[in-house]
Amino acid sequence: MLAFIVRRLAFGFATVLGVLFVLFVLFFAVADPDDMAIRAIGERASPETYAAWKRNHGYDKPLLINPEYDWTSIQRYTDTLLVDHYERMLSFRFGRSDSDDTPIWTRIREGAGPSLSLTLPLFVLGLIVGITLSLFVAFFRGTYIDRSVLVICMLGMSVASLIYIIGGQYLIGKLLRWFPISGFDPDPAVIGRFLAIPILIGVLAEFGGTVRLYRTVFLEEVNRDYVRTARAKGCGEIRVMLRHVLRNALLPIITNVVLAIPFLFIGSILFESFFGIPGLGALTVEAINGNDFSTLRTIVYIGALLYIAGQILTDICYSLADPRVRLGAEASA
């Protein structure tokens, strides 16, 4: 067991190093510091201004190997952007934003709360709606109810999320005037008014795909032997669905869903910038528009870190519950 956890952690750490390498290639090798300086201060500055900008942001080092090193001190040999990048990211010293010099870490901390207040209810509500509706559809499998819900799902899946947001904001916020069109207030008494439209639209936008997916999971369970046994011993159809099928189908559904939880922290890029919610998604959009590479880098890194951590936790929980996972991993390794 301990060996499994250690190996899993080691692999997770290796993945983190891999993610950092991808980020290094993208943000230092492909778009090099000269590029960043040009995008940050424009094309017509003097070479001294560029040099000063690079020095201020810590980008004035060689890329891979410091050519001015000598054998007497190891320090200068590793005095490069690559080592710097790994050092900063792994020790969580993210530094300051490239565009407005605010500390990145405080902004990320401030953004996580609003992001979660949007994505968490959206996630829970979407899950409840999806499971209820797909169980309902699976109950009426093969009838016209089933077919018409499937058609609606197919139609719903084919609409771009941008259209859902624009249309929903227009309809609910502007024509019906039920809720404010955009804005945010962390006060718990009024927060619901601002989050109502995005949550409503979010659930609507994703139910097509989830209902279709969960329906297949339910239908897979419906034909199992234990369901036939339950029917044979005289269970009613509703009892079969709720007591037997739902419980067993929840396991694969939850396995899929747990992996989505880390992404809740990242927030939703579209929803946050449309509805003026000051979360991490809005921060990402701001970073894109302002060519703020250091903030963007940090957000990508934190997203990946949360995902890897979530995956390790799920794997360990699973191996505790089901020894086959542990043994399977050992057999394949």
Added chain:
Amino acid sequence: MSWVSNIIVALLVAGGAYVWIWARSNRLWREAMRALVRRRRFALIILGVYVLIGLLDAVSWVGGDGVQGVAASEARSVIDRIFKPSIFREKSYSEPFAQVEFVGGAALTFPGQHVLGTDILGDDVLYKTLKGVKVALLIGGLTCLVLIPLALLFGVSAGYFGGKIDDAVFFVMSTLASIPNLLLLIALIMALGKGTLQVCFALGITGWVGLSRLTRAETLKLRELEYVQAARALGVSHPTIVMRHILPNLAHLVIITFALLFTGLVLSETILAYLGIGLDGSWGRMIDQARNELSRDPVIWWNIVAASSALFILVLCVNLIADALRDILDPRTLRERP
């Protein structure tokens, strides 16, 4: 540069004809095609119309009809020649089939001829919507051209050879999979720069992991089958085995994934367009530009409705076809049906 896209059109038509003839000669594929046509006749016809518009927009040549206001060296496509955008335009907004301008009420140059109205610059919206067809097909097609070979290369070599190669590919896949998709996409486009090729390349890099996992798992199964073992025992080389026995048995997976990916790619381009890193002339860009027009009074609705309906119909057709393809080509899902 017009000859490049003309050659590509010729290659696409020739390739399509070749695949058609080949598929007709093979009994299994012929039956699959018949089943698909029987089940999704309308979707196939509409998709065909889209592809035709896209191809007509890709065939272009210089000069010809002596239209004023166009640079002599500018190559114009068939769609451009039908609509003549440099002449067929108004001063500003006009409603569909309008006789007068939307603001002010002055007489139009072409009253009643703008089927979908005109946009803020007076350009015909139908023309702009039809131009978007090529961009949408390009996003799906070009990206899959990057994505499918990449996924097959990694997936098949990992599944077929196993061992160290499998470990390495697994590591690369889990590294890329652990970065949230949209964030990786944004990071790639920010680093590579904006442009058609860059965006398609970035979409390809972010999307190949899923198909690669599928092909790896399937190759692992195929590798153990008797006829593959027999071929290896007879001394057939690895490349030949992969070409003769592995790849043909992955074709159905590739086709289904291609259809599913296509819609995902076209839809995610709208998000990129909103973030300002999409493609020029795409429907996403049209929607993004039109979203503020909804807050005007009276509302200017035809721009956003035209772009989003064109997008919706294309995605719906491909979704329907993908759904039918999965039922036809992948017998495992048949068992799940009630």
